[in-house]
Amino acid sequence: MSSDGLIGAVEAGGTKFVLALATQAGEVLARTRMPTNSPVETWPAMQAFFTQASAEHGPIAAFGVASFGPIDIDPASPAYGTFTTTPKPGWSGARFHEALGGFGAPIMVDTDVNGAAIGEWMEGAGQGCRTLAYTTIGTGIGTGVVHNGRSLMGISHFESGHIVPPRDAVRDPFPGICPYHGDCLEGLACGPAIERRWGKSLDQLGAEEINLIAGYIAHLAATLVLLHMPDRLIFGGGVMKAPGLVEAVRRETASRLNGYVSHPRLDEGLNSYIVTPGLGDDAGITGAIELGRQALATG
């Protein structure tokens, strides 16, 4: 790994980009945010930031990008770093390498949720975990699984929001809002599904609604345990801010596992096993800096 040179970090969200220039030790030397317009506007603005910050602080040795999607995150793919079929105008076919390739530095691109997972693993609630699962429950639902600091993927990034929980149609007759699956997890428990079902966000609702949504999230938690056996599960995103929700998710997950998985990591009550994020809004950019380090290590 090169011992000098700075890291350009990009957290690309659906509404805003956060950009940072940092040392390899993680000290942020320059930082900005800008709205997510079309690439015709966003690419030059991003280039301008890194050009100016680099002129001031020094050359850039690598870029790390944690981005909204869908996006190709397979380093072995010719389309690595390219947005695929996003409905966001202008972004389908846009590629981070077009915008950043001129700096001549290696680029590592991952999803926003994988980036946040890596950030939490580096400096947040996932420190010391060999396997960490970070899930966001917000406008959508997604999970990043990190093993020894690297995000796992197969032919594509994971899509945990679309697993289908068992449900009681008497207790919850709402058919779900997923255009593909109706009542998959995202269709039942993402922020917009909650708004559509009850006309309010979860933090404005009561224990009955909290427990219902907690049960769906706990289905994902138990499934992640059985299929990834993480050291810890982090649940973040806007929906998770509803008071009492994480406690209810712990109870419902313990009930579903019913003692089957016995390991010191799964403490009584799951209080240290299922947690909320440690970094808040900084997880994404922290993860993007680490992706830049990984780009340097990989070459």
Add this chain to the structure above:
Amino acid sequence: MSSDGLIGAVEAGGTKFVLALATQAGEVLARTRMPTNSPVETWPAMQAFFTQASAEHGPIAAFGVASFGPIDIDPASPAYGTFTTTPKPGWSGARFHEALGGFGAPIMVDTDVNGAAIGEWMEGAGQGCRTLAYTTIGTGIGTGVVHNGRSLMGISHFESGHIVPPRDAVRDPFPGICPYHGDCLEGLACGPAIERRWGKSLDQLGAEEINLIAGYIAHLAATLVLLHMPDRLIFGGGVMKAPGLVEAVRRETASRLNGYVSHPRLDEGLNSYIVTPGLGDDAGITGAIELGRQALATG
């Protein structure tokens, strides 16, 4: 990796052990099988086979073990290779290293299903897959996920049999047989659950029963896709031999995914995506030989 020296391979099943001495290229020089008695009998018999085979063919450079469980498969654990809480008399606390340590060769231990997954990846229906999920549907249900030839694990091996599928209690009022979860996948769809529900094995039943069980297996298939994104899914084990079952699993999985995951690997009809094993009964010992190679490479 040492270029000479032979590999001792052990496929340890609940009813029989298969032992082989092979070259690093995979040529089997000696092979035997013996019943799974208590370790007091099985360990000396296993030592005797390897001692004699080694005297005849040459020194053993590494051992690979694919074993029934539950067993500690974490190379970083002090109890690596030790059976944990198995109800099988005499086996709790028994450790492969006790029996094989005297040969002075590195030992890699994995689960039986991970071993079969690695075998199928090496020489069977999973060749060429970067990520492969191999599931056995038999007396129990389990999945091994192999990434670049290595099995994935977290704090323990995976336990895919215990995920809970949605179900229609009118269509299937059977409460399931899992002592922990009742109607988890294994509780509903393993061989003994089928026998308990209908008094027959699945190959003696009709299309209605096949389709019901296929739906449960397809829930696992779709969940594996969403949480591991494998290049291919292999389904083996006694239950999968029921005529028409794999075809029904393909149909039910396609119906559940509903086009959400778009990738060339997921062909129309999933005929090349969801397949049965290529090696049959030899997957386990083939995987154990590869585990021995991995022990050599790891040192």
